[in-house]
Amino acid sequence: QPWRRLLLGAAATGAVLAGATRRWQAPVLLGGGALTLLALHELARGWDLLPRWIYLGVGGLALVGLAATYERRRRDLARLRAAVGRLG
Missing domain, CATH: 1.20.5 (Single alpha-helices involved in coiled-coils or other helix-helix interfaces)
Structure with a gap:
């Protein structure tokens, strides 16, 4: 599971960067949304730690x-x- 989350974060970051360099709105929004959800998930996992x-x-x-x-x-x-x- 940690590798899946890491790959998801890397793919979302790549989508944001690729969309930003080509000035495409959809990859930036989708990648940003995925990164936001992933960050919230990781924050919830480490909340009690x-x-x-x-x-x-x-x-x-x-x-x-x-x-x-x-x-x-x-x-x-x-x-x-x-x-x-x-x-x-």
């Missing part, structure tokens, strides 16, 4: 990343308001 604190760490990093983009968006919105205010 990870220590519990890793989930808290990943959640904390996600919150820090969201906060950083939130602050950047607020700054961009303030710049936009100033630019629109200068127009009138």
Whole structure:
């Protein structure tokens, strides 16, 4: 079974790369979908193998990343308001 999953991942990656170089939409979407499903399957298989604190760490990093983009968006919105205010 591990070889099957490895070959599936390699074939899906090859389909994505071939479709991207030829600018074909179908191989990119199908290969990307297969890689997504394979990644979710592998994540579900290894879910119980990870220590519990890793989930808290990943959640904390996600919150820090969201906060950083939130602050950047607020700054961009303030710049936009100033630019629109200068127009009138």
